[in-house]
Amino acid sequence: MKSIKYPFLDVRFTYSELKEQIDAAYHQVMDSGIYIGGSAMSDFEAAFASYCGAKHCIGVGNGLEALVMPLRACGIGPGDEVIVPANTFIATWLAVSQVGADIVPIDADPDTMNIDLSKVEAAISPRTKAIMPVHLYGAPVHMASLRSLAAAHGLLLIEDAAQAHGARDQNIRTGMLGEVAGFSFYPGKNLGAFGDGGAVVTNDDDMAKAVRKIANYGSEIKYQHDTQGGNSRLDPLQAAFLKVKLARIDAWNAQRKEIAQIYFSQLADVSALRLPKVAPGTDPVWHLFVVRHDRRDALRDALVAEGVGVAMHYPIANHLSGAYRDQYGHLSFPVTEEICRTCLSLPIGPHLAAHEAREIAAILRRVVWSI
Numbered sequence: 001m002k003s004i005k006y007p008f009l010d011v012r013f014t015y016s017e018l019k020e021q022i023d024a025a026y027h028q029v030m031d032s033g034i035y036i037g038g039s040a041m042s043d044f045e046a047a048f049a050s051y052c053g054a055k056h057c058i059g060v061g062n063g064l065e066a067l068v069m070p071l072r073a074c075g076i077g078p079g080d081e082v083i084v085p086a087n088t089f090i091a092t093w094l095a096v097s098q099v100g101a102d103i104v105p106i107d108a109d110p111d112t113m114n115i116d117l118s119k120v121e122a123a124i125s126p127r128t129k130a131i132m133p134v135h136l137y138g139a140p141v142h143m144a145s146l147r148s149l150a151a152a153h154g155l156l157l158i159e160d161a162a163q164a165h166g167a168r169d170q171n172i173r174t175g176m177l178g179e180v181a182g183f184s185f186y187p188g189k190n191l192g193a194f195g196d197g198g199a200v201v202t203n204d205d206d207m208a209k210a211v212r213k214i215a216n217y218g219s220e221i222k223y224q225h226d227t228q229g230g231n232s233r234l235d236p237l238q239a240a241f242l243k244v245k246l247a248r249i250d251a252w253n254a255q256r257k258e259i260a261q262i263y264f265s266q267l268a269d270v271s272a273l274r275l276p277k278v279a280p281g282t283d284p285v286w287h288l289f290v291v292r293h294d295r296r297d298a299l300r301d302a303l304v305a306e307g308v309g310v311a312m313h314y315p316i317a318n319h320l321s322g323a324y325r326d327q328y329g330h331l332s333f334p335v336t337e338e339i340c341r342t343c344l345s346l347p348i349g350p351h352l353a354a355h356e357a358r359e360i361a362a363i364l365r366r367v368v369w370s371i
Contacts, residue, residue: 002305002306002307003307004304004307004308004309005307005308006307006308006309006347006352006356006359006360007309007347007351008309008310008311008345008346008347009188009309009311009347009349009351010349010351011187011188011192013349013350013351014192014245014248014252014350015194017248017350018244018245018248021244022194022241022244025040025237025240025241025243025244026237026240026241028040028240029236029237029240030237034236035235035236035237036233036236037233037236038236040236040237040239040240040243041059041234041236041239043239043240043243044057044059044234044239044240044242044243044246045057045058045059045199045239047243047246048183048199048201048242048246049201051166051173051246051249052173052174052175052176052181052201053172053173053175053176054175054176054201054202054203055202055203055205055208056200056201056202056203056204056205056207056208057199057200057201058199058200058201058208058211058212058215059197059198059199059233059234059239060197060198060199060200060211060215060232060233060234061196061197061198061231061232061233061234062184062186062196062197062198062232063091063162063182063183063184063185063186063198064091064094064095064098064184064198065198065215065230065232066162066182066183066184066198066199066200067091067092067095067132067158067160067162067182068095068098068099069182069200069211069214069215069232070156070158070180070182070200070202070207070211071095071096071099071101071130071158072099072214073207073210073211073214074129074130074156074207074210076099076101076129076130076156077099077100077101078100078101079101079102079127080101080102080127080128080129080130081101081102081103081104081125081127081128081129082096082101082102082103082104082128082129082130082131082132083104083106083120083123083124083128083130083131083132084096084103084104084105084106084115084132084134085105085106085108085114085115085133085134085136085336086105086106086107086108086317086318086319086333086336087107087108087113087114087115087136087317087333087335087336087339087340088134088136088160088314088318089134089162089313089314090314090318090321090323091160091162091184092132092134092160093105093318093323093324094323095132095182096132101129102127103324103327103328104123104125104128105318105319105328105331105333106119106120106123107119107333107334107335107336108333108335108336108339109335110335110338111276111277112139112141112276112277112278112279113136113137113139113276113290113339114133114134114135114136114139114141114279115133115134115141116335117141117142117145117146120145120146120149121149124149124153124155128153128155129155129156130155130156130157130158131146131149131150131155131156131157131158132158132159132160133146133157133159133160133178134160134162134163135159135160135161135163135164135167135174136163137163137276137284137286137287137288137289137290137313138163138164138167138190138256138284138285138286138287138288139164139167139276139278139279139282139284139286140164140167140168140169140174140177140279140282140283140284141169141177141279141282142169142279142280142281142282143157143169143177143178144170146178147177147178150178150179156179156180157178157179157180158178158179158180158181158182159174159175159177159178159180159181159182160181160182161174161175161181161182161183161201162182162183162184162186162189162198163184163189163190163287163288164190164284164285164287165183165189165190165191165249165253165285166190166191166249166250166253166285167282167283167284167285168282168283169279169281169282169283170281170282171283175201176201176203179202179203179204179207180200180201180202180204180207180211181200181201181202182198182199182200182201183198183199183200183201184197184198185197185198185199185234185238185242189287190249190252190253190256190285190287191242191245191246191249192245193238193241193242194238194241195235195237195238196238197234197235197238197239197242198234199234213226213227213229214227214229214230214232215229215230215231215232215233216229216231216233217229217230217231218230251350252349252350253285253286255349255350255352256285256286256287256348256349256350257284257285257286258354258357259286259289259348259349259352259354259357260284260286260289260348262354262357262358262361263275263289263291263346263348263357263360263361266358266361266362266365267291267361267364267365270364270365270368272293272294272368272369273291273292273293273364273368274291274292274293274342275291276289276290276291286348288313288345288348289345289346289348290313290343290344290345290346291343291344291346292338292339292342292343292344293342293344293368294342295371296312296341296342296343296344298371299344299367299368299371300312300344302367302368302370302371303363303364303367306363306367307363308346308347308360308363308364309347310344310345310346310347311344311345312343312344312345313343313345314340314343315340315341315343316340317333317336317337317340319331319333319336320337346360346364347360
């Protein structure tokens with residue numbers, strides 16, 4: 001077996017590219033003596049809110065908490081239902097579980113692999129309080145129909161934008177496609193920290209105030225606790241690093257788009273592969289480039305043997321996982337299950353040069369017929 005020549009991911013790349021600015025940001029925070037909150041945090045919050053086109057950004061501890069906080073802020077809990085995709089990372093489901101509400105999963109669209117919009121309305125019940133679409137793999141959900149449904153039924157529309165920093169639907173960035181959005185800054189994300197982190201983004205003043213209070217022990221004024229809140233903070237060091245990286249994200253996303261187009265152009269005629277499809281009117285940022293193949297494991301092994309790093313996102317459907325099998329294992333989501341069985345993520349990211357993407361595509365074209 002060859003060593004990995006084409007890594008799936010290299011989180012060190014962004015530090016190498018921005019080392020001088022990152023190191024300067026580190027020293028600025030460390031020299032300030034302010035290690036919770038402070039200007040590093042508020043400066044990044046303002047910058048990311050502006051980037052999304054929003055009034056408010058609240059930095060929190062991680063992407064999961066960025067989804068939990070809006071649910072808590074609206075009082076969603078036991079007895080309530082939240083509609084979510086069946087095909088998503090488990091954090092989407094866990095956010096609903098953590099507030100005690102019931103998950104109502106919707107199968108995936110076979111083309112986009114995002115939530116099947118045609119099945120959402122039938123899932124709305126008198127107990128439904130929110131819809132939480134996921135812009136999975138960095139590909140935005142086309143949100144117009146969901147906004148209409150949410151408005152007609154008085155539902156909260158929460159974007160899970162953990163993988164979609166900078167993506168657009170109808171030229172509107174994620175974060176501004178619903179009433180509130182949760183982002184993750186996990187290191188592997190398009191905008192990733194050098195640790196964990198997340199943010200809630202919204203135009204709603206009341207939502208922003210409630211989220212900030214919940215994240216700070218239920219307090220707006222020191223030692224005055226109005227609600228039973230928690231402790232969820234984006235570290236100021238990470239905020240400072242993210243502000244440096246924010247200036248580069250559009251260029252990095254452009255590199256991802258170039259790689260995606262190379263894959264599309266060089267793999268379009270490989271009938272054994274199912275390539276992702278983009279919803280009309282949307283502009284993905286290609287956090288992941290996920291193909292499907294009936295002999296996924298064999299294809300994975302063949303690519304790794306040729307020095308191509310690949311990954312699987314996500315091979316076990318949430319309703320069949322140990323966490324949720326007892327509650328939801330009796331349900332069937334055939335498209336989601338097919339995606340989980342066949343999905344394979346190819347290398348993509350700013351660490352990869354265009355010529356390397358062409359080489360990966362050529363290797364894939366060669367090995368796909370040998371398995």
